[in-house]
Amino acid sequence: MGAMNKVWVMNRHTDSALSDDNLVLKEFPLEEPAPGQIRVKSMYLSLDPTNKVWLAPYFTYVPPLPIGAPMRGFIIGVVDKSNAAGYAAGDHVYGLMTWGEYCNIDPTQTSYMMKLPKDDSVPLETWISALTMNGQTAYYGLLVKGRPKAGETVLISGAAGATGLITGQIAKIAGTRVVGIAGGAEKCRSLVEDYGFDAAIDYKNENVIEAIARTCPNGIDIYFDNIGGEILDAGLTNLAIGARVVICGGIADYGNLGDPSKQHGIKNYFALLMKRATMEGFVIFDFVGSLEHAKCERSLMQWYKEGRLKYRSHVVDGLEKAFPSLSLLFTGGNTGKLIVQISKDVK
Numbered sequence: 228m229g230a231m232n233k234v235w236v237m238n239r240h241t242d243s244a245l246s247d248d249n250l251v252l253k254e255f256p257l258e259e260p261a262p263g264q265i266r267v268k269s270m271y272l273s274l275d276p277t278n279k280v281w282l283a284p285y286f287t288y289v290p291p292l293p294i295g296a297p298m299r300g301f302i303i304g305v306v307d308k309s310n311a312a313g314y315a316a317g318d319h320v321y322g323l324m325t326w327g328e329y330c331n332i333d334p335t336q337t338s339y340m341m342k343l344p345k346d347d348s349v350p351l352e353t354w355i356s357a358l359t360m361n362g363q364t365a366y367y368g369l370l371v372k373g374r375p376k377a378g379e380t381v382l383i384s385g386a387a388g389a390t391g392l393i394t395g396q397i398a399k400i401a402g403t404r405v406v407g408i409a410g411g412a413e414k415c416r417s418l419v420e421d422y423g424f425d426a427a428i429d430y431k432n433e434n435v436i437e438a439i440a441r442t443c444p445n446g447i448d449i450y451f452d453n454i455g456g457e458i459l460d461a462g463l464t465n466l467a468i469g470a471r472v473v474i475c476g477g478i479a480d481y482g483n484l485g486d487p488s489k490q491h492g493i494k495n496y497f498a499l500l501m502k503r504a505t506m507e508g509f510v511i512f513d514f515v516g517s518l519e520h521a522k523c524e525r526s527l528m529q530w531y532k533e534g535r536l537k538y539r540s541h542v543v544d545g546l547e548k549a550f551p552s553l554s555l556l557f558t559g560g561n562t563g564k565l566i567v568q569i570s571k572d573v574k
């Protein structure tokens with residue numbers, strides 16, 4: 228038998244709770260890349276809350292995956308064979324590929340693909356945890372949508388996660404006062420002591436509305452919301468005049484995607500009127516290829532090299548554990564960026 232390729236494929240759609248059989252791990256013969264394609268050997272897979280959204284049977288902000296199709300995901304890997312101009316074996320690439328050991332892909336036909344500069348001082352784990360999708364999301368959401376000014380107050384929900392940690396540090400670089408919301412005393416301690424947040428709110432053990440009023444006495448100028456639900460509503464009670472509410476994610480309700488009647492919804496929306504506030508959602512794909520993109524990549528790298536952008540990875544070992552580990556994101560079981568190491572043969 229020739230070489231094989233293990234891949235997680237769509238088995239049963241869901242727009243409510245995850246179950247063990249939504250994805251199944253299958254083995255296929257390893258295929259040669261077609262003309263124009265590269266074959267990428269996966270090193271790390273990024274596990275993201277939006278993977279849950281991608282299991283829906285209908286168009287969300289991406290098309291649904293057909294039954295039997297490989298699960299899509301953000302991969303960092305090494306080009307193993309190339310039939311594409313501009314790519315050679317050994318190049319490091321990052322982009323939207325599939326949950327498998329190998330992926331054949333035409334780099335010009337995917338919405339998100341970048342060749343990583345060879346820089347031995349930046350490990351692949353750093354790229355996938357801080358300098359690519361999550362770092363870029365933090366950058367665009369905060370700086371482009373939030374438009375921070377020095378001295379303003381930024382509130383971040385889901386602050387101890389992959390996106391939240393980077394957002395908070397960029398907000399500090401922008402000269403703002405930063406308050407994070409996270410679950411549990413240890414995550415809150417770490418936000419302040421390890422990542423320079425000015426204050427942290429433990430939503431599992433505190434009254435969030437009271438804690439926001441206490442920690443944001445002048446009101447919230449930017450609310451970078453990763454969570455939605457009751458935590459979003461709590462933040463709306465203490466907006467400053469002209470606040471910008473940036474909707475990055477709504478993980479609290481990703482299990483109720485198909486049934487809006489079960490979603491918490493926004494109850495305090497009058498705050499937007501009273502405080503002349505705006506609320507705007509965004510998706511990272513909107514910015515890829517934009518004029519700002521090169522600046523975003525340069526800034527993240529510079530801040531990282533200056534020691535101003537720290538990250539934490541939560542590494543799961545082995546492709547087999549990919550789908551069973553996704554639920555960690557929904558229980559807060561992850562500490563920092565959740566990634567799966569698929570191959571240890573990191574070059």
Ligand SMILES: NC(=O)c1ccc[n+]([C@@H]2O[C@H](COP(=O)([O-])OP(=O)(O)OC[C@H]3O[C@@H](n4cnc5c(N)ncnc54)[C@H](OP(=O)(O)O)[C@@H]3O)[C@@H](O)[C@H]2O)c1
Nearest residue numbers: 276364388389390409410453476477478479509510511559
């Ligand atoms: N707009 C975009 O383009 C874009 C791009 C990337 C990510 N996102 C969104 O950003 C958010 C964060 O993603 P991430 O990848 O950085 O994940 P993450 O923050 O590393 O992990 C998710 C965290 O969410 C918290 N959480 C889960 N369920 C919750 C609930 N019901 N109530 C309160 N907190 C809950 C948990 O932290 P605790 O331990 O603190 O509870 C968990 O660790 C997600 O909503 C995601 O969809 C959006």
